Amino acid sequence: xxxxxxxxxxxxxxxxxxxxxxxxxxxxxxxxxxxxxxxxxxxxxxxxxxxxxxxxxxxxxxxxxxxxxxxxxxxxxxxxxxxxxxxxxxxxxxxxxxxxxxxxxxxxxxxxxxxxx
Numbered sequence: 001x002x003x004x005x006x007x008x009x010x011x012x013x014x015x016x017x018x019x020x021x022x023x024x025x026x027x028x029x030x031x032x033x034x035x036x037x038x039x040x041x042x043x044x045x046x047x048x049x050x051x052x053x054x055x056x057x058x059x060x061x062x063x064x065x066x067x068x069x070x071x072x073x074x075x076x077x078x079x080x081x082x083x084x085x086x087x088x089x090x091x092x093x094x095x096x097x098x099x100x101x102x103x104x105x106x107x108x109x110x111x112x113x114x115x116x117x
Contacts, residue, residue: 024055028063031065051083
């Protein structure tokens with residue numbers, strides 16, 4: 001069952017894994033919503049998150065902060081947060097902030113699912 005928040009589409013993969021399709025932007029306008037969406041997923045037992053950036057044109061520091069918040073929440077649970085299908089604008093932010101040192105990147109969501117098994 002897909003759960004649709006205003007800007008995010010959550011697709012459960014298994015009991016402890018979900019894909020979150022980020023959409024057009026993850027920035028100051030919707031970072032709190034992202035945080036609320038992911039916290040609810042963690043409460044429901046999800047520990048592993050694949051963030052799909054296929055259609056994402058904007059990722060700002062507030063959005064990045066909300067991703068790190070998720071990372072800090074699932075790390076003690078042996079969970080993971082990985083990036084998939086990173087768009088060019090997001091890749092620029094990832095490079096500038098050296099975020100690639102924290103989050104593994106995969107070319108596709110399928111590759112991320114395989115890599116997280």
